[in-house]
Structures are given as structure tokens and as C-alpha cells.
Amino acid sequence: MKIENILLVGNPNVGKSAIFSRLTGAKVIISNYPGTTVEFTQGKLKLGDETVMIVDVPGTYTLEPTCKAEDVACRMVKEGGLVINIVDATNLERNLHLTLQLLERDIPVIVALNMWDDTKHRGIYIDVKKLEEELGVPVIPTCGLSGEGIKELIERLPQAKARSLPTSSDSQKWEKIGKIVEEVQKLTHHHHTLLERLEDLSIKPLTGLPIALGIIYCAFWVVRFIGENLISYIFEPLFTRLWLPLLIKLSATLGGGSFLHHILIGNFIEGKINFGQSFGLLTTGLFVPIAMVLPYIFSFYLILGLLEDFGYLPRLAVLMDNFMHHLGLHGYAIIPFILGLGCKVPGVLATRILEERREKFIAATLLAIGVPCMAQIAMIVGLVGQRGGEYVVIIFLVLFLLLIIKGLILNRVLKGSSPEILVEIPPYRIPQFNAVMKKLWMRLSGFLKEALPLVFLGVLFVNILYTLKIIDFFAYIFAPVLTLLWGLPKEAISALVVGFLRKDVAVGMLGPLNLTTKQLVIGSTILAVYFPCIATYMVLIRELGIKDTFKSTSIMIVVALVIGAVLNLIL
Amino acid sequence: MIIDLTQMQPGESGIIKEIQGGPGFARKLQSRGVRPEKKISKVSSHFWRGPQIIEIDNLEIAVGFGMARRILVEVER
Numbered sequence: 001m002k003i004e005n006i007l008l009v010g011n012p013n014v015g016k017s018a019i020f021s022r023l024t025g026a027k028v029i030i031s032n033y034p035g036t037t038v039e040f041t042q043g044k045l046k047l048g049d050e051t052v053m054i055v056d057v058p059g060t061y062t063l064e065p066t067c068k069a070e071d072v073a074c075r076m077v078k079e080g081g082l083v084i085n086i087v088d089a090t091n092l093e094r095n096l097h098l099t100l101q102l103l104e105r106d107i108p109v110i111v112a113l114n115m116w117d118d119t120k121h122r123g124i125y126i127d128v129k130k131l132e133e134e135l136g137v138p139v140i141p142t143c144g145l146s147g148e149g150i151k152e153l154i155e156r157l158p159q160a161k162a163r164s165l166p167t168s169s170d171s172q173k174w175e176k177i178g179k180i181v182e183e184v185q186k187l188t189h190h191h192h193t194l195l196e197r198l199e200d201l202s203i204k205p206l207t208g209l210p211i212a213l214g215i216i217y218c219a220f221w222v223v224r225f226i227g228e229n230l231i232s233y234i235f236e237p238l239f240t241r242l243w244l245p246l247l248i249k250l251s252a253t254l255g256g257g258s259f260l261h262h263i264l265i266g267n268f269i270e271g272k273i274n275f276g277q278s279f280g281l282l283t284t285g286l287f288v289p290i291a292m293v294l295p296y297i298f299s300f301y302l303i304l305g306l307l308e309d310f311g312y313l314p315r316l317a318v319l320m321d322n323f324m325h326h327l328g329l330h331g332y333a334i335i336p337f338i339l340g341l342g343c344k345v346p347g348v349l350a351t352r353i354l355e356e357r358r359e360k361f362i363a364a365t366l367l368a369i370g371v372p373c374m375a376q377i378a379m380i381v382g383l384v385g386q387r388g389g390e391y392v393v394i395i396f397l398v399l400f401l402l403l404i405i406k407g408l409i410l411n412r413v414l415k416g417s418s419p420e421i422l423v424e425i426p427p428y429r430i431p432q433f434n435a436v437m438k439k440l441w442m443r444l445s446g447f448l449k450e451a452l453p454l455v456f457l458g459v460l461f462v463n464i465l466y467t468l469k470i471i472d473f474f475a476y477i478f479a480p481v482l483t484l485l486w487g488l489p490k491e492a493i494s495a496l497v498v499g500f501l502r503k504d505v506a507v508g509m510l511g512p513l514n515l516t517t518k519q520l521v522i523g524s525t526i527l528a529v530y531f532p533c534i535a536t537y538m539v540l541i542r543e544l545g546i547k548d549t550f551k552s553t554s555i556m557i558v559v560a561l562v563i564g565a566v567l568n569l570i571l
Numbered sequence: 572m573i574i575d576l577t578q579m580q581p582g583e584s585g586i587i588k589e590i591q592g593g594p595g596f597a598r599k600l601q602s603r604g605v606r607p608e609k610k611i612s613k614v615s616s617h618f619w620r621g622p623q624i625i626e627i628d629n630l631e632i633a634v635g636f637g638m639a640r641r642i643l644v645e646v647e648r
């Protein structure tokens with residue numbers, strides 16, 4: 001049999017992505033919560049002399065979709081190919097339902113009995129040979145995280161069989177599954193481990209809420225601690241001691257007045273190169289992303305990765321469920337928000353785990369205007385923090401209040417109600433060092449590859465706008481809004497224009513404007529709410545459609561106008 | 572006696588007898604292992620009609636309050 005392409009299909013959070021990464025060596029984000037993969041990822045596997053395409057399909061419970069992520073999965077299965085059905089060995093019964101659905105289709109199927117290592121200490125014994133006989137397709141025990149069984153899985157791919165079983169109803173399937181499980185699985189008693197006790201404590205409201213507060217507090221503290229120290233002990237010294245002398249030489253060679261000097265080095269501030277304010281490609285263009293933003297991106301994704309792999313996020317979602325309902329969402333919508341704190345692009349993508357259009361719209365809109373990304377947060381902390389920590393607190397408090405107010409209003413105004421939460425809570429797993437580091441590296445290199453060019457472009461763009469006097473034109477047009485309504489100097493328009501491209505550069509542009517602290521607070525807040533960056537906007541259009549994106553945009557503009565004016569009045 | 576899931580006490584177990592509601596709702600629950608004749612135990616319930624946490628086959632699931640009211644369970648009291 002010739003294999004053309006391979007699909008990895010299975011329930012959410014059974015380890016499809018881990019197997020995918022083992023098979024292809026490709027790098028994909030793997031976490032311990034359902035819904036990590038919302039879009040398919042492709043990779044290649046060498047089988048003898050041939051290369052076949054492997055697709056990591058989002059998790060699904062059924063071949064009749066109930067949300068966007070499942071819809072992606074179902075369409076892929078329809079297109080055909082060999083299916084590796086990944087089954088969670090610790091939840092055989094529930095997982096076999098999808099297996100039976102697959103066996104009714106005319107597609108070759110092979111089953112990977114994943115999380116095999118977990119069965120032993122959970123007191124689960126499965127007779128693999130018998131299961132193979134019952135299903136009529138090969139069954140291979142695997143462990144995606146350690147790589148156990150992967151070789152055998154590859155070797156036996158050609159034995160995959162299309163059963164085309166007669167179509168049966170759901171209850172017939174459950175009956176059949178009941179019989180199979182009784183035949184092949186034995187459960188023995190096992191002792192509750194410390195982790196399982198912790199699982200209980202962190203999901204019960206009385207103990208769970210204090211634990212959640214503690215974890216969130218610690219997470220913020222650690223992110224800040226690592227970020228700050230990386231900046232002051234590594235990145236800043238690197239720039240001022242090693243890079244600055246080189247730039248001074250370059251500056252002398254280029255000559256102060258030349259165009260190239262202006263683009264590469266930028267303006268002298270008080271007769272010197274100033275990394276924060278000169279706005280040349282090699283000064284601010286490098287300093288902002290590398291020395292101000294990267295350290296925080298690093299520390300944020302390190303902590304997020306640990307929490308994700310441990311399996312904490314779904315528990316937080318349950319604890320937040322009540323609160324989120326007031327905003328028209330259910331608790332699981334906390335996941336896009338948390339991812340959005342890193343970068344809004346994966347945040348908006350993650351709204352695919354939400355079932356209904358109304359929820360998706362609310363979540364995406366709140367995310368776009370209420371949740372600043374880590375690049376922006378780092379810049380606000382770096383820039384506004386110089387005037388005093390309390391001003392940073394004011395900004396985030398205002399953004400948080402705005403998020404709640406907007407959610408309350410949207411929930412009232414939009415027709416319909418928020419659906420209820422229904423989510424599996426995975427067991428806690430001790431994060432593996434290698435896996436956490438691999439994920440961190442993927443996210444960091446993603447930032448460097450995708451954000452760095454845009455930052456350069458942003459800085460270049462600023463210089464061109466200034467050189468061609470286009471900024472003056474915009475400043476003239478928008479002066480009434482900026483000065484009368486928001487109390488900002490009209491030159492601040494440059495930051496708003498660049499904010500379409502990159503928010504970190506935009507916040508950085510407030511630096512050279514000699515703003516008062518009040519103006520800085522207003523400017524930073526408006527930059528966070530008025531419009532998402534171009535990358536986010538593209539995803540918004542793709543996920544919400546033009547019409548809803550337009551609605552969402554109108555809300556953003558109104559909110560920015562209002563909050564700027566309000567802050568101008570009360571601060 | 573038969574009660575709904577929200578009336579179960581934390582730590583109590585029982586057997587699911589009926590899931591009220593449309594076929595879509597039932598299927599959604601079934602695919603997560605929540606279906607009639609399954610042994611179920613309640614782990615905890617959250618304040619103010621918050622989610623109900625249940626355990627079926629070693630797997631914890633959070634179910635919204637409204638959904639939980641439509642899951643009927645037989646318990647011994």
C-alpha cells in the first residue's frame with residue numbers, strides 16, 4: 001500500500017502534538033490542556049525512500065464538529081489519507097468512541113495507545129493484542145513525550161487497515177465499547193499520589209482560590225524578577241559597554257549630518273547616542289526588541305510554559321468561570337487571554353476553542369483592546385516605570401477596569417447568553433525540562449523572526465515619515481483630538497501611526513516627546529486600546545470575518561476616544 | 572433516590588440515570604464520558620451556581636451549573 005499523507009487524529013489533550021513532533025522532528029507547541037492545537041500543522045516523515053506529509057490535526061471528540069477547532073479536524077479527515085488515531089490509554093473507553101467513528105469510514109486506520117507510561121502507576125492494565133483483535137487494526141502502545149513505541153508505530157504504518165464498518169448509532173457504539181473495554185482492560189487499585197491530592201486542593205473553591213491568587217502573584221513576581229535582572233545585569237551592560245563604543249566609531253565615520261547616519265544611528269539626545277530615544281536602526285531599533293522586550297518575553301514564556309505543562313490552566317479556567325460569565329464568556333476563555341498576554345496573535349487564534357460566534361466576538365474584542373501584549377507591557381514598565389511604579393499600576397488598573405466594563409456592556413448589548421463551561425481537567429504532570437526549554441525556544445525564535453523585522457520596519461518608517469514631513473500633516477489633522485481631548489502634544493500622532501505596526505516601538509516613541517507623567521500615562525493607555533498591531537489585525541479578520549472585525553474596530557476607536565478624555569479630566 | 576448533579580454532595584458518588592435535553596447536548600456530554608449507567612462522583616461545586624466538578628473513569632470534568640442540573644444521578648442516601 002502506498003502512503004500519501006498521514007493524519008494524526010484523536011481527542012483533545014491525548015498527546016497528538018507530542019507524537020507529531022517525535023515523528024517529524026518538527027517543532028510544535030505542546031501543553032497539558034485541551035485545545036493547544038487549534039490549527040493543523042504539517043510536517044514530513046521519511047518512510048524508506050519516500051517522504052510523506054504528516055498533519056497534526058486539532059483534537060476532536062467527534063467527526064461531527066461542534067466548534068471551529070473540531071471543524072478543522074473533520075474537514076481534514078474527509079480529505080483522506082492514512083489516519084493514526086491517537087488514543088489516551090488512561091481513558092480508553094471515552095477515546096474509543098472516536099476510534100469507532102473512524103473505523104466506519106473508508107480510511108486506513110492505525111491506533112497509537114498513547115500515554116502508555118501513565119497506565120502503570122494509575123493501576124490500568126490493557127491487553128494490547130486483544131484490543132487489536134477487537135478493533136481489527138494495529139494497536140501500538142506509545143509514549144509521545146519519551147519516544148517509546150514510535151519506531152514500531154512507523155514500522156507498522158503499512159499494516160493500517162480501512163475497516164469500513166457498517167454505520168451504527170451512538171448508543172450502539174457505546175454498547176460495543178463497553179464490551180471491548182470489559183474484555184481488554186483491568187483496573188487495579190492505586191494509591192493517591194501527592195500530585196493527585198494537589199489536584200483536588202486546587203480545584204475546590206475554598207482552597208483553590210487562595211492557591212490561584214498565590215500562583216498568579218508568584219508568576220508575576222518571578223516574571224518581573226527575571227525580566228528586570230536580565231535587563232540590568234546582562235542586556236543593558238551588553239549594549240552600553242560593547243555595542244555603544246562600536247556605534248560611536250560608526251557615527252564618527254558616517255558624519256553627523258548624513259542621511260545614513262540619521263537612519264542607522266538616529267538623533268543625538270543631549271549630544272549623545274541614547275538607546276531609548278535616538279531612533280536609529282542600530283540604536284533604538286535593536287535596543288527596544290533585544291534589551292527591553294526580549295528579557296520579559298523570555299521570562300513570561302518560561303513561566304507560562306511551566307504552568308501549561310503542569311496542567312494548571314484548566315483549573316484556573318474553572319475558578320474564573322463565575323467571573324467570566326459576567327463578561328459574556330465562560331471560564332475557558334481565560335486561555336486566549338493568558339496567551340494574549342504573551343502575544344495577541346496566538347491569543348486570538350485560541351478563541352477557536354470557544355463554541356459560539358458571540359463568545360468569539362466578545363473574547364477577541366476584549367483581547368484586542370483590553371489585554372496588552374508582553375512587548376507592550378515591557379515597554380510600559382521600562383518607560384513609565386522610570387517615573388514611578390505607581391503610574392505603571394495606574395495604567396494596568398485602568399486597562400483591567402476597561403476590560404471588565406467593556407465585557408459587561410457587550411454582554412448586555414449583544415443578543416444571546418454565554419454558553420456554559422464543559423471541559424476536561426487533565427491530571428497534573430511534572431513539566432519536563434527539555435520540553436519546557438524546547439517550547440520556550442520556539443516562542444523566542446518566533447518573536448525574533450516575526451517581531452524583529454517589524455520593529456526595524458517601524459523604526460525605518462518613523463524616520464521616513466519625519467524626513468518626508470508626513471508626520472506634520474497627520475499631526476495637523478489630528479491635533480484637535482490629541483491636544484483638546486487627550487491633552488497630548490500633537491507630535492504624539494507619530495506614536496499612534498507606528499502603533500499600527502508595532503506597539504513596543506510606539507510606546508518607545510513617547511520617550512523623546514518630553515511628556516509630563518500624566519501625558520505619558522494617557523499616551524500609553526491609548527496606545528494599548530485604540531487598535532491592535534497589524535499582525536493581530538490580520539488574524540482578527542481571518543477569525544471573525546470582515547463584518548465583525550469592523551464592529552470590533554469601531555468599539556476600539558470609541559473606547560480610545562473616551563478613555564483618553566476621561567483620564568485627561570480626572571488625572 | 573434520583574437527584575440532579577448539583578444536589579450531590581462533594582465526595583458523594585452515584586450512577587448517572589438520565590441526561591435531559593436535546594441530542595446535541597447529550598452527545599457532547601457522552602463524548603466526554605458522561606452518559607447513563609456510568610459511575611460518577613462529585614469532587615466539588617463552585618459558589619454562586621458555579622461549575623460542578625465531577626470524576627468519571629479517573630478523569631475530572633468541569634460542568635456548568637445549568638448543564639449539571641440536567642444530569643440526573645441515582646444516589647444512596
